[in-house]
Amino acid sequence: MNSTPRKIGILGAGGLGRNAVSVLAKKTEFLPVALVDSKGVAYRAEGIRPADIEGLPIGETVAMLAEIGRETSDPVGEILKLNKAGALEAVFIGIPNLPNDNLPRVIERLCDGGFRGVAVDALKRTTAVEAVVALAPKIEASGMVYVTGAGATPGLLTAAANLAAQSFSEVESVDIRFGVGIPSWESYKATVREDIAHMPGYNVEAVRAMTDADVESLLDELDGILRLEGMEHADDILLERAGVVQAAKVTVGGIVDTRRARKPISTHMTLTGVTFEGKRSSHTFTLGDDTSMAANVLGPAFGWMKAGMELRARGIKGLFSSADLMPKFVR
């Protein structure tokens, strides 16, 4: 990497998109120059800073931002124009997973619009990642490197599972248990709604029909704590695609506390397998309790973005996942 920072665009200005600006403020190799949401685009060639978006209420569009924001009816088109002009070479896609065709539509637009560069998502749901995987031929035919499932889980913990698998002749199971603590649900409305959709008795449609007041009353009932089992997380298909283990042997569960920043349990991945000597054993990867969801999703995402840039520089393009690629540390 040379000393000129690589210029980055961020799609989505919810909790993840905004935190992405803060993560990159601590990095010298990457500079966020554009931030778009469904109604607006904010752009500054010298970089968007955390102070720029500090006062923006959650739910409001970046079009409102002083100096740098304006309205647009075509945010992806704005990204394509900036990419064509050489103003940005990579995008982090932090838009909501739901509805499931949300992201595939954006990817198709990037492909059709001739996006040249690297795109990375932090998708969670198996069905959403399956829709991305179905676009592999289109991505391959474009000039893009695309890394899917490149957040925390799938992402950091999927990669850890692929690593852990190496010691074994056969992998019997991968279990991912996460703990998340957020001080209030307001900053992560889309994410909390997705979590609720994973709970017994709920699904995507049911959650879409809930008002914010309905969500709040459910959270009141549960003292803010969501217990999730058998979650539909794409770690399963990504590990199967990497040849590590059948998707059915990968389980994901967790506890989300929507009222306290402290994690209710340590997030960890346990892989159990049998060695060549016939011994059954488990490797574990445990995340520090004082690392936030934002740190564990966004840091890895930018690490995979850098890995994608290195592949592109070597003339490689196409679709990769967090189980295939080693992320590169962004300074």
Add this chain to the structure above:
Amino acid sequence: MNSTPRKIGILGAGGLGRNAVSVLAKKTEFLPVALVDSKGVAYRAEGIRPADIEGLPIGETVAMLAEIGRETSDPVGEILKLNKAGALEAVFIGIPNLPNDNLPRVIERLCDGGFRGVAVDALKRTTAVEAVVALAPKIEASGMVYVTGAGATPGLLTAAANLAAQSFSEVESVDIRFGVGIPSWESYKATVREDIAHMPGYNVEAVRAMTDADVESLLDELDGILRLEGMEHADDILLERAGVVQAAKVTVGGIVDTRRARKPISTHMTLTGVTFEGKRSSHTFTLGDDTSMAANVLGPAFGWMKAGMELRARGIKGLFSSADLMPKFVR
């Protein structure tokens, strides 16, 4: 990968080389066809099986093996001939780390001899890996993909440190603590001698001057337990080279029990860093106690070999390390 197994050579017929044959007996994608040591070569196109080497006393040459073994004064030359004939496309180098120029001489020979394929080592010492890194231009100019430090530590735990780093803005330290239990030192003489060289008051020269009886009497004195601190393991330079952390902030230590197969402590890697929010925290990666050194070194080594094969198929060559590449699971 297609259904025809990829054909592999193994350099070194000590504990690691012999176990490599057993590890590959559980895999269908890779087939070990050649095994060489300093005095002999064993070759069978249909594969060398664990039963072939079962009765061979440690310290004896593979030239003695019935049907498949013969003497040679040029084992690396035999590997080169097999590679040229299309009889093998990758080698695992499991020769002793000491003396430090042992391996670089083999690599130079492979480069000069026109080896086309993938080579992987499980070197441990920083100085040994530095000597390999110094050969990067020569390796790049050859048709080879070479993966160095691709065992357990450096290797599996170095890769885990690179992964763990992704959640942080700054990495403050990486500490690797390993526990090894082996039923007796006789099967791992070279490795145990290397471990002793890491102990306070010992060095490479002092250990070379020790007879086997000297080593045994030292082990008697210590009840077979070697406590190692501030070890010279190449995790440090590989993580620095990957841009993760300065080499001086990486520490490696461990406890080796040379008389009991049970590990005296769980082998683990702890990475401590500061997140973008300014929080200090640690991620850990812990290996299952019932996984042997052989499983944790050899499984990952073959995983990196497969990753190297994929790079070569894409037209990429040169030197990589366990901190750069994601290993691929070998079925």
